[in-house]
Amino acid sequence: MEAIYTNGPAIGELYDDGEQYVVGSTYSDSSSVPGHVSCHAVSDINNDGLPDLHWEKDSLIFYSPRSPLIADLDNDDNNEIIVPSAKGKVFVFNADGSIRATISASISYRQLAVANIVPDTDEKQLIIPNAKKLQVY
Numbered sequence: 007m008e009a010i011y012t013n014g015p016a017i018g019e020l021y022d023d024g025e026q027y028v029v030g031s032t033y034s035d036s037s038s039v040p041g042h043v044s045c046h047a048v049s050d051i052n053n054d055g056l057p058d059l060h061w062e063k064d065s066l067i068f069y070s071p072r073s074p075l076i077a078d079l080d081n082d083d084n085n086e087i088i089v090p091s092a093k094g095k096v097f098v099f100n101a102d103g104s105i106r107a108t109i110s111a112s113i114s115y116r117q118l119a120v121a122n123i124v125p126d127t128d129e130k131q132l133i134i135p136n137a138k139k140l141q142v143y
Contacts, residue, residue: 015073062079
């Protein structure tokens with residue numbers, strides 16, 4: 007079995023430069039076929055007729071129950087990529103694909119959200135719903 011894309015992609019800017027990127031995560035129900043996360047630039051600089059691969063991470067997630075998110079969590083004008091995993095982790099990537107954080111979280115089959123929910127600040131929080139509570143980071 008191959009890992010397959012079962013969720014919608016996240017589409018947006020990563021570097022505040024107008025360039026759009028598409029981020030997707032795959033599903034696999036086999037530990038011998040790990041899932042992965044990929045980020046493609048919408049542009050086709052190499053002229054092969056396909057979006058150019060910006061970065062890809064294999065073996066990080068076994069099953070991604072929801073679509074990734076693109077959001078600027080720290081107000082540095084570069085967006086981060088947030089990818090949930092059903093294995094109790096949420097991966098936060100920098101725009102260049104390096105891992106910024108791994109959050110242990112009780113993930114359910116609900117979509118993550120990013121919002122500014124703290125009054126009088128510009129910072130955004132990552133909201134992770136599970137069956138019994140909301141976790142906010």
